[in-house]
Amino acid sequence: GAATEMDEGHGEELVYLDENAESRGHEFYRVGGMDVSPDHAKVAYAEDTSGNEKYTMKVRDLETGEELGAPVPDTSGNLVWANDNRTIFYVKKDHLDRPFQVWRHVLG
Secondary structure: OEEEEEEOOOOEEEEEEEHHHHHOOOOOOEEEEEEEOOOOOEEEEEEEOOOOOOEEEEEEEOOOOOEOOOOEEEEEEEEEEOOOOOEEEEEEEOOOOOEEEEEEEEOO
16 A cells, blocks of 8 residues: 555645555565654654564655654654654553653654
8 A cells, every 4th residue: 555645736646655665575564653744745654564563663755755864663653743844753662562652753
């Protein structure tokens, strides 16, 4: 599956994240959470490539396709952008693998 949106200015479909392409090279692949920045320039997403429900959060520039910053491992997969287009809030798990704390990640 792919996460998409219609580009209202051009009537074209924009692909934010192509899960089929991302899953290549992995025996298991699942996207937990995904959120597009308020300015529609970046997408933050959390992926599990092992099946253990420990997601790695990544951020991608939607214009260039470049990954921004270092991946954040061991999250629950839940995430959301702040209105500044630089800050992402995400959830870390405790030692029993339960959602535990909300953390803040700032790009740049």
